[in-house]
Amino acid sequence: MLKNYFKTAWRSIVRNKAFSLINIIGLSIGIAASLLLFIVVQYELSYDTFQPNYNRIYRVATQDKFDKDITYNSGIPVPALKALRAEFPQIQFGALQSAYGSQVTVPADKNETGNKFIEETGVFFIEPQLFDVFKYQWLTGSPASLKDPNNVVLDEKTATKYFGTWQQAIGKTVVLDNAITLKVNGILKNTPANSDLPLSVIISYVTLEKCGQSYNHFDTWNTTSSNFNIMALLPPAVKMDDVDRGLLQFSKNHYQPLQSNSIKTNFLQPLSTFHFDRRFASFGDHVTSKSTLLTLSLIGIFIILMACVNFINLATALSVNRSKEVGIRKVLGSNRSQLFGQIMSETAVIVGISILAALGITWAVLPYIKHIASIQEQLSLFTIQNLIMVVSIGIIVTLLAGLYPSLVLSKYNPITALKNKMVTAGVSGVSLRRGLVIMQFTISQVLIIATTVAISQMNFISKAELGFNKEGVLILNGKSDSISLSKQSAFKQQLLQIPGVQSVSFNNDPPSSDNLWSTNFAYNHQPDEKFQISLKFTDADYLKTFGLQLLTGRSPVESDTMREVMINETLVKKLGIKNPNEVIGKVIRIGRNQWYPVVGVVKDFKTSSLREDIKPTLITTRKTFYYCTGIKIRTQQLANTQLAIQKVWNQFYPEYAYSSQFFDENIERFYQQEEQLSLLYKIFAGLAIFISCLGLYGLVSFMAVQKTKEVGIRKVLGASIISLLQLFSKEFTILIIVSFFISVPVAWYMMHSWLNNFVYRIPLSSWFFITAIVSSIAIAWITVGYKAIKAAIANPVKALRSE
Amino acid sequence: MIKIRNLEKIYRTEEVETVALNKISIDVKEGEFVAIMGPSGCGKSTLLNILGLLDDPDNGSFLFNNIEVANFNERKRADLRKHNIGFVFQSFNLIDELTVFENVELPLIYTGVKSGDRKKRVEEVLDKMQIMHRRNHYPQQLSGGQQQRVAVARAVVNNPKLILADEPTGNLDSSNGNEVMTLLTDLNEQGTTIIMVTHSEHDARYSHRIIRMLDGQTVLENIMV
Structure with missing residues (x-):
């Protein structure tokens, strides 16, 4: 019986080639698109799950409650480590201090300065106890390798990169940031790519005792840095809420005496949220919000649904042609369930072919997945999870697409069916078809609106007035050790000799970045203000190099230490002062330092991404914090100028690897996820429209055959071509208009929430919605047009004769 | 074999009520060859549909082999039909996607005959109908006469007790028509009961008895000598 089902199914597919092709193309694209999205979502959800104690691992994070807002920090003051161990003896704690952006030098005989490697991520000072919390596989050595100072453990790929093979690395020395000599005495297996704590260079934590200051590791309750994290492994019986209650008391005991302007509280952040909580900094390559994953999953489901809709619509429309076959089978003794089984098997054959095609498409597209998702790892299509997913998709799609047509066809009365009197699949069939077309166009229009809004917002961001000049500024990452600092002045002079260089500024941070150095402060001999200010340490050429504009006063004079300060417009406003001139000559104290005079007010510039408000900012001088060199260069002869800059760098700092980025590229990176989402909307809106049009084309082709006689009679009676085109397009136009009214509130809500992520955003104007309806109708007319x-x-005459 | 009494079938729409069968009573004995004739709309096809268990009457009794089947549900009717009744239609009603062999095989699949037996029986019947050489052809590749022979082969493959033929020669030329009528006569001689609806007096002469209908009732019965 089954063989007969499949045989008939296959021949029916071959016979209705055009419709089968429409179904297979639609389904395979739909399944491939969804499969890709599900692979991405599944990968993102898999972060850190390989940790055996995944559900018991937490980070002790910090919350600062100010008068008006709350800030979160993945870090904690350094002394908390000892206190936590004393007060929570039942919990295992392990600490780590990140040192990313470090340079590791591997001494080499031939090369005097050794081989230099800049490690942007993966460099940590780690306690051996951390390995009680997080489990990593050791190729050689053990956590005890990190007991003594100046020991380092490398992961396999880093060891191979430094020494050729990991075996050769053992016992060798490397130098961290040209200052700390470390001996390699352990090798870890590479951390899986889906980890939020990827380790490459692991230095023993006790090494920090001598060099902590260079890594902002201050043993004081007053400083909280996101670079210092304490991880905790809770015993199975201990609940997070109980520990959080204990931490509340712990926070009161340790932070209240500090009399800070915020209420500081420690609490546990579960490992399962590390990858999804954008409030906290991540040591991994990216953080993905759960709402993004939900959006991706929904798009995946919608695309599959749209393909199923095509199938249902075409199958029920075509059922008119199949009534004879159904009638014969019934007369010959087939019962309803047998017919149902037969039609379901036909669906299964089409879905099966589509799945094979979808697997081919997915396999071809998977290597490019990194453009729409932050996945650098080469993902494999043929895994058990994906196989289960494909089979599940197959079953669900077969049921979704096949159920209704099977029920409709198997219900036919054999006599009517044999006489081919099944004009349509009944009134309910037509209404269902209309309903499904409405659903398809609703999804398409929501995606069109989402796409146009996302593109416009991203355009707005790229063209937004940032308050500084981001073009043509090269950022060099330098060091602020005493030797390097002593060469800075000569280095600058030499750079300025290069014809393409316009100006050079040493600073700790460019005007806009995702770094945050903030502190409490007091103004004009008042008590501490109830909000924090962000700090930037720069030389006098900062404004010139980055194109910042002075509102009043002047820049602080050149000095190695803090002497004068300049503040931004936002800080003036937050202090409740209307006229910026009023602050000139007043004094400001940051932290517990002395009072410094305000000498200038700088016009507001965007201090971080456009998602956030401009931060109240103070700009001052302090040479020891000048890690960064900003170089404004002329755009002509860019390559030559860059080469010349590198040459000067190598001449002055042969012991440091040269590393540069353009400032505008750094800014673009702020919006990487938004750019990806915007690209994703573009692709999937395109696919959704394509699938809808495919279905529409199928329906119109069918309608054209059905209406051959009607069209013939109308023509004989004098109908114009235009009126005949209306005959075909009127219904679809009405359906699109109905779906427009459904899509408007959905899209409005969706994009309103998305735009709320940005402080600086475009208004959700009616043009986005008008574009959606006009383009949908236009595309539908073009699709319908040809056949019509x-x-x-x-x-x-031909039409009438064919009857 | 068939005994119907006061059978009624009324088609109703919102405004019109059409009496298709008006308290009709007919007997057909096993081994008979009966022709039903009458003008269009007299109820011949409705009667044939009810006799073939494709439709159910509104009133009256229908005994098939002494079993009352008038009130059978769809599943029971399908079951009785597939074991006892074969159909031959004017428009052949072959499935275009299946070959000659597969079309003939279909009733055997529905009655659950095993694959080996099916093959044997289909080949036997195709041989008998002299279309074995066309076994792998599709219906569109055959002439009308050949298609009807396939339809007859399909009707008899299950060895039904009753064959219902609805104008079996209606779409055929006279020579092919005669061939089909000869086939039916042969089957009847081998013991199969045949009830045939026809407009053709020529075809009706092959039968033992002609029932003439008008407005849903039998008006005359001719016994053929």
């Missing part, structure tokens, strides 16, 4: 025109201009 063909039917309308056909010779009416």
Whole structure:
């Protein structure tokens, strides 16, 4: 019986080639698109799950409650480590201090300065106890390798990169940031890519005792840095809420005496949220919000649904042609369930072919997945999870697409069916078809609106007035050790000799970045203000190099230490002062330092991404913090100028690797996820429209055949071609208009929430919605047009004879 | 074999009520060859549909082999039909996607005959109908006469007790028509009961008895000598 089902199914597919092709193309694209999205979502959800104690690992994070807002920090003051161990003896704690952006030098005989490697991520000072919390596989050595100072453990790929093979690395020395000599005495297996704590260079934590200051590791309750984290492994019986209650008391005991302007509280952040909580800094390559994953999953489901809709619509429309076959089978003794089984098997054959095609498409597209998702790892299509997913998709799609047509066809009365009197699948069939077309166009229009809004917002961001000049500024990452600092002045002079260089500024941070150095402060001999200010340490050429504009006063004079300060417009406003001139000559104290005079007010510039408000900012001088060199260069002869800059760098700092980025590229990176989402909307809106049009084309083709006689009669009676085109397009136009009214509130809500992520955003104007309806109708007319025109201009005599 | 009494079938729409069968009573004995004739709309096809268990009457009794089947549900009717009744239609009603062999095989699949037996029986019947050489052809590749022979082969493959033929020669030329009528006569001689609806007096002469209908009732019965 089954063989017969599949045989008939296959022949029916071959016979209705055009419709089968429409179904297979739609389904395979739909399944491939969804499969890709599900692979991405599944990968993102898999972060850190390989940790055996995944559900018991937490980070002790910090919350600062100010008068008006709350800030979160993944870090904690350094002394908390000892206190936590004393007060929570039942919990295992392990600490780590990140040192990313470090340079590791591997001494080499031939090369005097050794081989230099800049490690942007993966460099940590780690306690051996951390390995009680997080489990990593050791190729050689053990956590005890990190007991003594100046020991380092490398991961396999880093060891191979430094020494050729990991075996050769053992016992060798490397130098961290040209200052700390470390001996390699352990090798870890590479951390899986889906980890939020990827380790490459692991230095023993006790090494920090001598060099902590260079890594902002201050043993004081007053400083909280996101670079210092304490991880905790809770015993199975201990609940997070109980520990959080204990931490509340712990916070009161340790932070209240500090009399800070905020209420500081420690609490546990579960490992399962590390990858999804954008409030906290991540040591991994990216953080993905759960709402993004939900959006991706929904798009995946919608695309599959749209393909199923095509199948249902075409199958029920075609059922008219199949009534004879159903009638014969019934007469010959087939019962309803057998017919149901037969039609379901036909669906299964089409879905099966589509799945094979979808697997091919997915396999071809998977290597490019990194453009729409932050996945650098080469993902494999043929895994058990994906196999289960494909089979599940197959079953669900077969049921979704096949159920209704099977029920409709198997219900036919054999006599009516044999007489081919099944004009349509019944009134309910037509209404269902309309309903499904409405659903398809609703999804398409929501995606069109989402796409246009996302593109416009990203355009707005790229063209937004930032308050500084981001073009043509090269950022060099330098060091602020005493030797390097002593060469800075000569280095600057030499750079300025290069014809393409316009100006050079040493600073700790460019005007806009995702770094945050903030502190409490007091103004004009008042008590501490109830909000924090962000700090930037720069030389006098900062404004010139980055194109910042002075509102009043002047820049602080050149000095190695803090002497004068300049503040931004936002800080003036937050202090409740209307006239910026009023602050000139007043004094400001940051932290517990002395009072410094305000000498200038700088016009507001965007201090971080446009998602956030401009931060109240103070700009001052302090040479020891000048890690960064900003170089404004002329855009002509860019390559030559860059080469010349590198040459000067190598001449002055042969012991440091040269590393540069353009400032505008750094800014673009702020919006990487938004750019990806915007690209994703573009792709999937395109696919959604394509699938809808495919279905529409199928339906119109069917309609053209059904209406051959009607068109013939109308033509004989004098109908114009235009009126005949209306005959075909009127219904679809009405359906699109109905779906527009459904899509408007959905899209409005969705994009309103998305735009709320940005402080600086475009208004959700009616043009986005008008574009969606106009383009949908236009695309639908073009789709319908070809078939409709063909039917309308056909010779009416032929049409009538065909009856 | 068939005994119907006061059978009624009324088609109703919102405004019109059409009496298709008006308290009709007919007997057909096993081994008979009966022709039903009458003008269009007299109820011949409705009667044939009810006799073939494709439709159910509104009133009256229908005994098939002494079993009352008038009130059978769809599943029971399908079951009785597939084991006892074969159909031959004017428009052949072959499935275009299946070959000659597969079309003939279909009733055997529905009655659950095993694959080996099916093959044997289909080949036997195709041989008998002299279309074995066309076994792998599709219906569109055959002439009308050949298609009807396939339809007859399909009707008899299950060895039904009753064959219902609805204008079996209606779409055929006279020579092919005669061939089909000869086939039916042969089957009847081998013991199969045949009830045939026809407009053709020529075809009706092959039968033992002609029942003439008008407005849903039998008006005359001719016994053929």
